[in-house]
Amino acid sequence: MNNCMEKICPKCGSSSKEKEFIGAFCTDCVKIKIEPPKKIDLYICKDCGLCRLNNKWSPFSLELIENEIKRQTIGNFDNMLLKIDKENQKAELKYIVLIEGNTIQIEKIIELKIHNDLCRDCSRMRGGYYEGIIQVRGENKNKIKRAVDKLKKIIEKDSFITKTVELKEGTDIYVGNKKKAIEIMSDLGHKFVRSRTLSGVKKTGLKKGMKQYRDTFLIRV
Ligand SMILES: [Zn+2]
Ligand SMILES: [Zn+2]
Structure with a gap:
Protein backbone atom coordinates (compact mmCIF):
# COMPACT_ATOMS: atom_id res chain seq x y z
CA MET A 1 0.00 0.00 0.00
CA ASN A 2 2.78 2.35 0.94
CA ASN A 3 4.27 2.04 -2.50
CA CYS A 4 1.20 3.68 -4.03
CA MET A 5 2.04 6.86 -2.19
CA GLU A 6 5.48 7.07 -3.69
CA LYS A 7 5.92 9.61 -6.42
CA ILE A 8 8.61 9.52 -9.03
CA CYS A 9 9.67 12.83 -10.51
CA PRO A 10 9.01 12.62 -14.28
CA LYS A 11 11.95 14.85 -14.97
CA CYS A 12 14.84 13.54 -12.90
CA GLY A 13 13.49 10.22 -11.63
CA SER A 14 13.91 11.03 -7.93
CA SER A 15 11.58 9.37 -5.51
CA SER A 16 9.36 11.16 -3.04
CA LYS A 17 11.01 8.98 -0.42
CA GLU A 18 14.24 10.91 -0.85
CA LYS A 19 13.04 14.37 -1.78
CA GLU A 20 10.27 16.84 -1.14
CA PHE A 21 7.67 17.07 -3.89
CA ILE A 22 5.50 19.89 -5.08
CA GLY A 23 2.66 18.33 -7.09
CA ALA A 24 4.04 15.82 -9.59
CA PHE A 25 7.64 17.12 -9.55
CA CYS A 26 10.43 17.15 -7.00
CA THR A 27 11.33 20.58 -5.61
CA ASP A 28 14.46 20.70 -7.78
CA CYS A 29 12.46 20.26 -10.96
CA VAL A 30 9.50 22.51 -10.29
CA LYS A 31 9.71 25.19 -12.89
CA ILE A 32 9.73 28.61 -11.30
CA LYS A 33 10.27 31.48 -13.62
CA ILE A 34 12.36 34.22 -12.07
CA GLU A 35 14.01 36.64 -14.41
CA PRO A 36 16.13 39.32 -12.82
CA PRO A 37 17.32 42.31 -14.84
CA LYS A 38 20.51 41.47 -16.73
CA LYS A 39 22.31 44.52 -15.52
CA ILE A 40 21.87 47.35 -13.05
CA ASP A 41 23.66 50.64 -13.62
CA LEU A 42 24.56 52.48 -10.48
CA TYR A 43 26.01 55.98 -10.65
CA ILE A 44 27.92 57.25 -7.65
CA CYS A 45 28.86 60.89 -7.14
CA LYS A 46 32.59 60.94 -6.58
CA ASP A 47 32.39 64.12 -4.53
CA CYS A 48 29.58 63.44 -2.07
CA GLY A 49 28.77 59.73 -2.41
CA LEU A 50 25.13 60.12 -3.41
CA CYS A 51 24.00 57.44 -5.83
CA ARG A 52 21.72 57.59 -8.83
CA LEU A 53 19.31 54.89 -9.89
CA ASN A 54 16.61 55.69 -12.43
CA ASN A 55 17.71 59.31 -12.66
CA LYS A 56 17.07 59.97 -9.02
CA TRP A 57 19.86 60.87 -6.63
CA SER A 58 19.65 59.55 -3.08
CA PRO A 59 21.97 58.49 -0.28
CA PHE A 60 23.57 55.12 -0.98
CA SER A 61 21.88 52.13 0.61
CA LEU A 62 21.65 48.44 -0.12
CA GLU A 63 17.90 48.67 0.26
CA LEU A 64 17.68 51.09 -2.62
CA ILE A 65 19.46 48.68 -4.97
CA GLU A 66 17.50 45.75 -3.58
CA ASN A 67 14.20 47.50 -4.29
CA GLU A 68 15.24 48.40 -7.79
CA ILE A 69 16.21 44.81 -8.61
CA LYS A 70 12.95 43.53 -7.11
CA ARG A 71 11.02 46.04 -9.18
CA GLN A 72 12.71 44.90 -12.38
CA THR A 73 12.40 41.18 -11.71
CA ILE A 74 9.87 39.23 -13.76
CA GLY A 75 8.16 36.40 -11.91
CA ASN A 76 6.63 35.83 -8.50
CA PHE A 77 8.74 35.53 -5.40
CA ASP A 78 8.26 36.10 -1.72
CA ASN A 79 11.55 37.70 -0.87
CA MET A 80 14.95 38.50 -2.27
CA LEU A 81 18.31 38.81 -0.59
CA LEU A 82 21.12 40.81 -2.11
CA LYS A 83 24.87 40.56 -1.78
CA ILE A 84 27.10 42.99 -3.62
CA ASP A 85 30.48 42.03 -4.97
CA LYS A 86 31.87 45.51 -5.61
CA GLU A 87 35.22 44.33 -6.88
CA ASN A 88 33.75 42.21 -9.67
CA GLN A 89 30.76 44.50 -10.19
CA LYS A 90 28.32 41.69 -9.58
CA ALA A 91 25.19 41.35 -7.50
CA GLU A 92 24.34 37.96 -6.03
CA LEU A 93 20.62 37.48 -5.67
CA LYS A 94 18.80 34.87 -3.68
CA TYR A 95 15.08 34.68 -4.39
CA ILE A 96 12.86 32.96 -1.87
CA VAL A 97 9.71 31.35 -3.24
CA LEU A 98 7.13 29.69 -1.03
CA ILE A 99 5.05 26.99 -2.72
CA GLU A 100 2.67 24.70 -0.89
CA GLY A 101 4.61 25.02 2.32
CA ASN A 102 8.00 24.50 0.70
CA THR A 103 10.67 27.16 0.67
CA ILE A 104 12.62 27.23 -2.53
CA GLN A 105 15.74 29.30 -3.05
CA ILE A 106 16.80 30.42 -6.47
CA GLU A 107 20.19 32.00 -6.90
CA LYS A 108 21.11 34.38 -9.68
CA ILE A 109 24.09 36.56 -10.42
CA ILE A 110 23.72 39.75 -12.40
CA GLU A 111 26.01 42.56 -13.45
CA LEU A 112 26.07 45.61 -11.21
CA LYS A 113 27.89 48.26 -13.13
CA ILE A 114 29.17 51.06 -10.93
CA HIS A 115 29.85 54.34 -12.72
CA ASN A 116 31.67 57.39 -11.42
CA ASP A 117 29.51 60.46 -11.72
CA LEU A 118 28.89 63.91 -10.31
CA CYS A 119 25.51 64.83 -8.91
CA ARG A 120 23.97 68.11 -9.97
CA ASP A 121 24.94 69.96 -6.81
CA CYS A 122 28.54 68.79 -6.92
CA SER A 123 28.97 69.61 -10.59
CA ARG A 124 27.48 73.05 -10.01
CA MET A 125 29.76 73.57 -7.07
CA ARG A 126 32.78 72.56 -9.12
CA GLY A 127 31.70 74.98 -11.80
ZN1 LIG B 1 13.05 16.10 -10.17
ZN1 LIG C 1 27.53 64.94 -5.21
Whole structure:
Protein backbone atom coordinates (compact mmCIF):
# COMPACT_ATOMS: atom_id res chain seq x y z
CA MET A 1 0.00 0.00 0.00
CA ASN A 2 2.78 2.35 0.94
CA ASN A 3 4.27 2.04 -2.50
CA CYS A 4 1.20 3.68 -4.03
CA MET A 5 2.04 6.86 -2.19
CA GLU A 6 5.48 7.07 -3.69
CA LYS A 7 5.92 9.61 -6.42
CA ILE A 8 8.61 9.52 -9.03
CA CYS A 9 9.67 12.83 -10.51
CA PRO A 10 9.01 12.62 -14.28
CA LYS A 11 11.95 14.85 -14.97
CA CYS A 12 14.84 13.54 -12.90
CA GLY A 13 13.49 10.22 -11.63
CA SER A 14 13.91 11.03 -7.93
CA SER A 15 11.58 9.37 -5.51
CA SER A 16 9.36 11.16 -3.04
CA LYS A 17 11.01 8.98 -0.42
CA GLU A 18 14.24 10.91 -0.85
CA LYS A 19 13.04 14.37 -1.78
CA GLU A 20 10.27 16.84 -1.14
CA PHE A 21 7.67 17.07 -3.89
CA ILE A 22 5.50 19.89 -5.08
CA GLY A 23 2.66 18.33 -7.09
CA ALA A 24 4.04 15.82 -9.59
CA PHE A 25 7.64 17.12 -9.55
CA CYS A 26 10.43 17.15 -7.00
CA THR A 27 11.33 20.58 -5.61
CA ASP A 28 14.46 20.70 -7.78
CA CYS A 29 12.46 20.26 -10.96
CA VAL A 30 9.50 22.51 -10.29
CA LYS A 31 9.71 25.19 -12.89
CA ILE A 32 9.73 28.61 -11.30
CA LYS A 33 10.27 31.48 -13.62
CA ILE A 34 12.36 34.22 -12.07
CA GLU A 35 14.01 36.64 -14.41
CA PRO A 36 16.13 39.32 -12.82
CA PRO A 37 17.32 42.31 -14.84
CA LYS A 38 20.51 41.47 -16.73
CA LYS A 39 22.31 44.52 -15.52
CA ILE A 40 21.87 47.35 -13.05
CA ASP A 41 23.66 50.64 -13.62
CA LEU A 42 24.56 52.48 -10.48
CA TYR A 43 26.01 55.98 -10.65
CA ILE A 44 27.92 57.25 -7.65
CA CYS A 45 28.86 60.89 -7.14
CA LYS A 46 32.59 60.94 -6.58
CA ASP A 47 32.39 64.12 -4.53
CA CYS A 48 29.58 63.44 -2.07
CA GLY A 49 28.77 59.73 -2.41
CA LEU A 50 25.13 60.12 -3.41
CA CYS A 51 24.00 57.44 -5.83
CA ARG A 52 21.72 57.59 -8.83
CA LEU A 53 19.31 54.89 -9.89
CA ASN A 54 16.61 55.69 -12.43
CA ASN A 55 17.71 59.31 -12.66
CA LYS A 56 17.07 59.97 -9.02
CA TRP A 57 19.86 60.87 -6.63
CA SER A 58 19.65 59.55 -3.08
CA PRO A 59 21.97 58.49 -0.28
CA PHE A 60 23.57 55.12 -0.98
CA SER A 61 21.88 52.13 0.61
CA LEU A 62 21.65 48.44 -0.12
CA GLU A 63 17.90 48.67 0.26
CA LEU A 64 17.68 51.09 -2.62
CA ILE A 65 19.46 48.68 -4.97
CA GLU A 66 17.50 45.75 -3.58
CA ASN A 67 14.20 47.50 -4.29
CA GLU A 68 15.24 48.40 -7.79
CA ILE A 69 16.21 44.81 -8.61
CA LYS A 70 12.95 43.53 -7.11
CA ARG A 71 11.02 46.04 -9.18
CA GLN A 72 12.71 44.90 -12.38
CA THR A 73 12.40 41.18 -11.71
CA ILE A 74 9.87 39.23 -13.76
CA GLY A 75 8.16 36.40 -11.91
CA ASN A 76 6.63 35.83 -8.50
CA PHE A 77 8.74 35.53 -5.40
CA ASP A 78 8.26 36.10 -1.72
CA ASN A 79 11.55 37.70 -0.87
CA MET A 80 14.95 38.50 -2.27
CA LEU A 81 18.31 38.81 -0.59
CA LEU A 82 21.12 40.81 -2.11
CA LYS A 83 24.87 40.56 -1.78
CA ILE A 84 27.10 42.99 -3.62
CA ASP A 85 30.48 42.03 -4.97
CA LYS A 86 31.87 45.51 -5.61
CA GLU A 87 35.22 44.33 -6.88
CA ASN A 88 33.75 42.21 -9.67
CA GLN A 89 30.76 44.50 -10.19
CA LYS A 90 28.32 41.69 -9.58
CA ALA A 91 25.19 41.35 -7.50
CA GLU A 92 24.34 37.96 -6.03
CA LEU A 93 20.62 37.48 -5.67
CA LYS A 94 18.80 34.87 -3.68
CA TYR A 95 15.08 34.68 -4.39
CA ILE A 96 12.86 32.96 -1.87
CA VAL A 97 9.71 31.35 -3.24
CA LEU A 98 7.13 29.69 -1.03
CA ILE A 99 5.05 26.99 -2.72
CA GLU A 100 2.67 24.70 -0.89
CA GLY A 101 4.61 25.02 2.32
CA ASN A 102 8.00 24.50 0.70
CA THR A 103 10.67 27.16 0.67
CA ILE A 104 12.62 27.23 -2.53
CA GLN A 105 15.74 29.30 -3.05
CA ILE A 106 16.80 30.42 -6.47
CA GLU A 107 20.19 32.00 -6.90
CA LYS A 108 21.11 34.38 -9.68
CA ILE A 109 24.09 36.56 -10.42
CA ILE A 110 23.72 39.75 -12.40
CA GLU A 111 26.01 42.56 -13.45
CA LEU A 112 26.07 45.61 -11.21
CA LYS A 113 27.89 48.26 -13.13
CA ILE A 114 29.17 51.06 -10.93
CA HIS A 115 29.85 54.34 -12.72
CA ASN A 116 31.67 57.39 -11.42
CA ASP A 117 29.51 60.46 -11.72
CA LEU A 118 28.89 63.91 -10.31
CA CYS A 119 25.51 64.83 -8.91
CA ARG A 120 23.97 68.11 -9.97
CA ASP A 121 24.94 69.96 -6.81
CA CYS A 122 28.54 68.79 -6.92
CA SER A 123 28.97 69.61 -10.59
CA ARG A 124 27.48 73.05 -10.01
CA MET A 125 29.76 73.57 -7.07
CA ARG A 126 32.78 72.56 -9.12
CA GLY A 127 31.70 74.98 -11.80
CA GLY A 128 31.39 77.83 -9.31
CA TYR A 129 27.63 78.07 -9.75
CA TYR A 130 25.56 80.02 -7.26
CA GLU A 131 22.06 81.46 -7.14
CA GLY A 132 22.44 83.92 -4.34
CA ILE A 133 24.66 85.55 -1.77
CA ILE A 134 23.90 85.81 1.91
CA GLN A 135 25.66 88.84 3.29
CA VAL A 136 26.08 88.60 7.03
CA ARG A 137 26.85 91.96 8.58
CA GLY A 138 27.18 93.34 12.10
CA GLU A 139 29.42 95.10 14.58
CA ASN A 140 30.53 92.04 16.50
CA LYS A 141 32.95 89.71 14.68
CA ASN A 142 32.14 86.77 16.95
CA LYS A 143 28.46 87.16 16.39
CA ILE A 144 29.01 87.18 12.62
CA LYS A 145 31.16 84.07 12.83
CA ARG A 146 28.60 82.21 14.92
CA ALA A 147 25.77 83.11 12.53
CA VAL A 148 27.86 82.15 9.48
CA ASP A 149 28.91 78.80 10.98
CA LYS A 150 25.32 77.92 11.81
CA LEU A 151 24.01 78.91 8.38
CA LYS A 152 26.75 76.97 6.60
CA LYS A 153 26.20 73.86 8.66
CA ILE A 154 22.48 73.75 7.89
CA ILE A 155 22.74 74.78 4.24
CA GLU A 156 25.35 72.10 3.55
CA LYS A 157 23.03 69.41 4.86
CA ASP A 158 20.87 69.39 1.75
CA SER A 159 22.26 71.99 -0.59
CA PHE A 160 25.70 73.45 -1.16
CA ILE A 161 27.87 76.48 -0.66
CA THR A 162 30.08 77.53 -3.56
CA LYS A 163 32.36 79.72 -1.48
CA THR A 164 32.56 81.89 1.59
CA VAL A 165 34.27 85.24 1.37
CA GLU A 166 35.49 87.14 4.43
CA LEU A 167 35.25 90.90 4.05
CA LYS A 168 36.05 93.84 6.29
CA GLU A 169 32.34 94.49 6.79
CA GLY A 170 31.28 90.87 7.31
CA THR A 171 31.01 87.55 5.45
CA ASP A 172 29.45 86.63 2.10
CA ILE A 173 28.11 83.11 1.65
CA TYR A 174 27.55 82.04 -1.97
CA VAL A 175 24.68 79.57 -2.01
CA GLY A 176 23.74 77.04 -4.67
CA ASN A 177 20.01 77.12 -4.03
CA LYS A 178 18.27 80.35 -3.07
CA LYS A 179 14.96 78.73 -2.20
CA LYS A 180 16.69 76.52 0.35
CA ALA A 181 18.66 79.50 1.63
CA ILE A 182 15.48 81.49 2.24
CA GLU A 183 13.91 78.57 4.08
CA ILE A 184 16.94 78.15 6.29
CA MET A 185 17.31 81.85 7.09
CA SER A 186 13.65 81.96 8.10
CA ASP A 187 13.98 78.81 10.20
CA LEU A 188 16.90 80.37 12.04
CA GLY A 189 14.87 83.53 12.66
CA HIS A 190 16.99 85.83 10.48
CA LYS A 191 15.25 88.81 8.95
CA PHE A 192 16.77 89.64 5.61
CA VAL A 193 16.65 92.40 3.02
CA ARG A 194 16.46 90.93 -0.45
CA SER A 195 17.71 92.52 -3.64
CA ARG A 196 18.16 90.99 -7.05
CA THR A 197 20.35 91.55 -10.05
CA LEU A 198 19.96 90.13 -13.53
CA SER A 199 22.65 87.52 -14.06
CA GLY A 200 21.83 86.47 -17.59
CA VAL A 201 19.34 84.84 -19.90
CA LYS A 202 19.01 81.09 -20.09
CA LYS A 203 20.44 79.85 -23.38
CA THR A 204 19.34 76.23 -23.37
CA GLY A 205 16.70 73.88 -22.04
CA LEU A 206 13.01 74.22 -21.35
CA LYS A 207 13.31 77.66 -19.84
CA LYS A 208 15.29 79.07 -22.75
CA GLY A 209 15.00 82.82 -23.00
CA MET A 210 13.99 83.20 -19.38
CA LYS A 211 15.80 85.86 -17.39
CA GLN A 212 17.86 84.60 -14.52
CA TYR A 213 18.40 86.53 -11.36
CA ARG A 214 20.84 86.37 -8.55
CA ASP A 215 19.61 87.35 -5.17
CA THR A 216 21.44 89.04 -2.38
CA PHE A 217 20.17 88.61 1.15
CA LEU A 218 21.40 91.02 3.75
CA ILE A 219 21.30 89.83 7.34
CA ARG A 220 22.24 91.92 10.37
CA VAL A 221 23.40 90.13 13.47
ZN1 LIG B 1 13.05 16.10 -10.17
ZN1 LIG C 1 27.53 64.94 -5.21
